[in-house]
Amino acid sequence: MNKVYIIDVTNRDGVQTAKLGLSKLEKTMINMYLNEMGIFQSEFGFPTTRHESLYLQANLELAEMGVLQPIRLSGWIRAIAGDVETAFKLVPNIRHLNLSISTSEQMIQSKFRGERTRSDILKMMVDAVEAARSHGAESIGANAEDASRTDINFLIEFGLKAKEHGADRLRYCDTLGYDDPFTIYETVKTLAENVGMPIELHCHSDLGMAVANSIAGAKGAIDGGQDAYINTTINGIGERAGNADLLAVILAIAKSKGFAKKYRLGRPIKLNKSWKTAKFASYAFGVPIPINQPGVGANAFAHASGIHADGVLKDPRNYELYSHTELGRGEPEFVETGREICAGEAYSGISGFRHVMGKMEVTFTDSSEAEEILELVRYSNVEAQKPLVEDELLFIAKYPQITKKLLTLKPLE
Numbered sequence: 001m002n003k004v005y006i007i008d009v010t011n012r013d014g015v016q017t018a019k020l021g022l023s024k025l026e027k028t029m030i031n032m033y034l035n036e037m038g039i040f041q042s043e044f045g046f047p048t049t050r051h052e053s054l055y056l057q058a059n060l061e062l063a064e065m066g067v068l069q070p071i072r073l074s075g076w077i078r079a080i081a082g083d084v085e086t087a088f089k090l091v092p093n094i095r096h097l098n099l100s101i102s103t104s105e106q107m108i109q110s111k112f113r114g115e116r117t118r119s120d121i122l123k124m125m126v127d128a129v130e131a132a133r134s135h136g137a138e139s140i141g142a143n144a145e146d147a148s149r150t151d152i153n154f155l156i157e158f159g160l161k162a163k164e165h166g167a168d169r170l171r172y173c174d175t176l177g178y179d180d181p182f183t184i185y186e187t188v189k190t191l192a193e194n195v196g197m198p199i200e201l202h203c204h205s206d207l208g209m210a211v212a213n214s215i216a217g218a219k220g221a222i223d224g225g226q227d228a229y230i231n232t233t234i235n236g237i238g239e240r241a242g243n244a245d246l247l248a249v250i251l252a253i254a255k256s257k258g259f260a261k262k263y264r265l266g267r268p269i270k271l272n273k274s275w276k277t278a279k280f281a282s283y284a285f286g287v288p289i290p291i292n293q294p295g296v297g298a299n300a301f302a303h304a305s306g307i308h309a310d311g312v313l314k315d316p317r318n319y320e321l322y323s324h325t326e327l328g329r330g331e332p333e334f335v336e337t338g339r340e341i342c343a344g345e346a347y348s349g350i351s352g353f354r355h356v357m358g359k360m361e362v363t364f365t366d367s368s369e370a371e372e373i374l375e376l377v378r379y380s381n382v383e384a385q386k387p388l389v390e391d392e393l394l395f396i397a398k399y400p401q402i403t404k405k406l407l408t409l410k411p412l413e
């Protein structure tokens with residue numbers, strides 16, 4: 001039986017969200033949380049963007065150290081051979097890539113202004129895939145941007161060409177959120193059968209169907225004889241109306257009527273880490289979690305009506321598909337959100353800082369070590385423009401050299 005794998009794209013599509021962004025430490029923490037949860041892959045950034053280079057390198061170092069393991073870290077770039085060259089020049093250790101190009105007539109005509117034909121698109125993808133392979137890429141996803149508005153025969157041709165030249169997956173991008181569960185199921189099943197390669201589902205929520213489309217598409221891939229990969233973001237954050245929410249996708253596969261016990265996730269997920277992960281992303285992006293968000297919204301387990309409340313008390317299964325404890329909720333609030341540390345005025349003194357860290361059972365060998373960590377905390381504070389949470393402080397204390405890299409923003413030669 002084929003499986004469903006999760007590729008979270010919070011650190012790529014999530015940070016492309018208008019008016020939002022993350023510090024490099026926050027992006028790193030997101031990778032750490034995704035890894036703890038058991039997520040298969042994190043699309044962790046943009047290897048051709050120079051200010052990402054040190055962050056990407058530092059995270060690959062964490063992977064080599066065994067810290068960011070077993071999660072796969074993959075970069076997103078345009079399907080242009082020159083961009084592949086740049087990516088490997090700036091981030092030589094990158095091993096997993098998604099290469100993206102528009103495939104719909106609408107975009108070929110309007111984005112490329114009639115200067116590119118379908119055969120140009122195929123050639124650009126092939127050249128990019130071959131360049132990535134020659135640089136030692138271990139896995140390559142070929143992204144068809146605007147796939148849901150692309151002629152199916154061209155999409156099949158695109159997938160077959162990419163596969164023939166060494167791609168491992170075809171990413172079906174419903175870039176505008178145009179699909180519905182019925183259309184995406186049929187299209188993806190046809191693609192899986194005709195291309196013979198695992199399919200990635202990349203769905204947006206413009207019509208409110210990103211999660212439903214993702215799992216319907218995954219079913220299409222599996223029924224077509226291939227593994228499915230679903231692109232998610234934490235709390236569904238992403239361009240415009242957002243992407244498929246990570247937790248809702250996992251819950252849909254694990255708990256829904258048609259999927260539970262029938263379809264399997266490629267890696268076991270630690271659901272009890274999802275609360276912490278959602279809370280951190282909300283804090284880092286500065287975007288509150290809607291009160292009715294599946295699993296992690298304030299009201300997700302609130303039962304107001306007398307009949308429901310009574311029913312839940314008799315047996316939670318009367319009105320709940322899953323329990324709040326499964327998701328790691330229910331601890332005291334100060335633990336849930338993480339303690340906030342302002343390294344500005346309040347802890348500018350070294351003894352105050354050592355006291356705070358001591359409460360988290362972090363001790364320093366001498367005062368110069370404490371000073372060094374405090375300095376890194378101050379810089380991280382400045383970059384994030386908000387107080388740090390406990391996990392960030394622990395990270396800085398544990399990996400000061402990596403933190404230095406994350407904080408370094410210097411134009412590379």
Ligand SMILES: [Zn+2]
Nearest residue numbers: 013175202239
């Ligand atoms: Zn997207």
